[in-house]
Amino acid sequence: MSGEADMSQSRRSQGPMLNFTKMHGLGNDFMVVDAISQPFRLRPEMIRELADRNFGIGFDQLLVVEPPGLPDVDFRYRIFNSDGSEVEQCGNGARCFARFVRDQRLTNKKVIRVQTAKGVIELRVGRAGMVTVDMGVPELNPPAIPFAADRRKDVYTVELGGDTVELSAVSMGNPHGVLLVDDVDTAPVGEYGPRLENHPRFPARANIGFLQIVDRTHVRLRVFERGSGETMACGSGACAAVVAGCLRGLLDNRVDVELKGGRLVIEWQGEGAPVMMEGPTASVFEGQLRLPADQPPRRRKSTRHSDAKSGTNRQNNRHRQPATSRP
Numbered sequence: 001m002s003g004e005a006d007m008s009q010s011r012r013s014q015g016p017m018l019n020f021t022k023m024h025g026l027g028n029d030f031m032v033v034d035a036i037s038q039p040f041r042l043r044p045e046m047i048r049e050l051a052d053r054n055f056g057i058g059f060d061q062l063l064v065v066e067p068p069g070l071p072d073v074d075f076r077y078r079i080f081n082s083d084g085s086e087v088e089q090c091g092n093g094a095r096c097f098a099r100f101v102r103d104q105r106l107t108n109k110k111v112i113r114v115q116t117a118k119g120v121i122e123l124r125v126g127r128a129g130m131v132t133v134d135m136g137v138p139e140l141n142p143p144a145i146p147f148a149a150d151r152r153k154d155v156y157t158v159e160l161g162g163d164t165v166e167l168s169a170v171s172m173g174n175p176h177g178v179l180l181v182d183d184v185d186t187a188p189v190g191e192y193g194p195r196l197e198n199h200p201r202f203p204a205r206a207n208i209g210f211l212q213i214v215d216r217t218h219v220r221l222r223v224f225e226r227g228s229g230e231t232m233a234c235g236s237g238a239c240a241a242v243v244a245g246c247l248r249g250l251l252d253n254r255v256d257v258e259l260k261g262g263r264l265v266i267e268w269q270g271e272g273a274p275v276m277m278e279g280p281t282a283s284v285f286e287g288q289l290r291l292p293a294d295q296p297p298r299r300r301k302s303t304r305h306s307d308a309k310s311g312t313n314r315q316n317n318r319h320r321q322p323a324t325s326r327p
């Protein structure tokens with residue numbers, strides 16, 4: 001399926017066309033763009049317009065594929081929330097990213113190393129669209145999350161305008177607060193989500209997870225995402241929730257996380273170990289949209305040559321600084 005979006009009503013003059021792919025991981029949906037062959041510039045207000053589900057394409061996050069800026073890394077991965085803010089991590093997006101770079105034949109590797117704003121993550125492509133992501137070691141030290149606290153604890157008490165809530169604070173590259181609830185279906189996601197997202201104890205804002213323990217290997221989870229609102233699934237939120245549940249002694253090392261959009265398998269062996277996330281990816285349609293006129297020059301089109309040694313397109317292996325897309 002393919003389509004063309006005309007976003008020209010908000011534009012004075014018209015620029016080149018941009019190819020994109022609409023994808024999702026358990027209903028957490030993305031617009032994914034190859035900015036290696038199509039360097040582009042989008043301002044935050046344009047991202048907000050494109051993300052709009054009535055007036056735009058509609059997505060939770062925009063994912064941008066760029067050339068890496070480090071040696072021994074295949075790509076750089078940039079993530080923008082639907083409010084236009086650039087963020088450090090997106091777990092469901094990372095799986096879709098892996099599928100996208102293979103579908104677009106930007107690489108034929110099955111293990112792909114990707115530079116994010118918070119370090120390098122490794123993506124492993126499996127069968128039938130399944131991808132496993134090494135999401136790195138969770139950060140629990142309050143200033144690094146960032147979360148305001150005088151010392152590290154597994155559970156913090158937070159004042160919320162007259163109420164008090166208990167939450168765990170975890171960074172998976174991006175900040176998360178995780179609350180335990182009896183039943184996700186009746187959890188106050190719409191009320192507490194935005195208030196905790198913007199709580200002064202999370203100076204960079206946060207994603208807020210509502211975690212129901214079913215048993216030691218099975219949980220249910222809803223996540224109110226920073227900059228996007230409640231989504232059908234949040235991969236980094238699922239990782240943070242399992243870390244929080246393990247820290248409280250409630251979970252085993254391998255847990256099925258049931259989200260509105262489906263199920264992820266999360267594994268964590270404990271302090272100092274990376275969190276592994278396994279789940280599906282889906283490609284929905286390809287489209288084109290016309291960019292505003294103020295775009296960086298396009299590179300000359302050339303045939304893609306697969307590098308026999310690395311498996312990644314040679315063009316991509318040049319370590320270019322700085323970023324080619326500047327939303």
Ligand SMILES: N[C@@H](CCC[C@H](N)C(=O)O)C(=O)O
Pocket residue numbers: 028060061079081087088089090091092093174175207225226227228231233234235236237
């Ligand atoms: N949907 C994501 C997380 C996207 C970023 C998040 N909203 C943030 O601001 O940190 C996931 O699957 O992890």
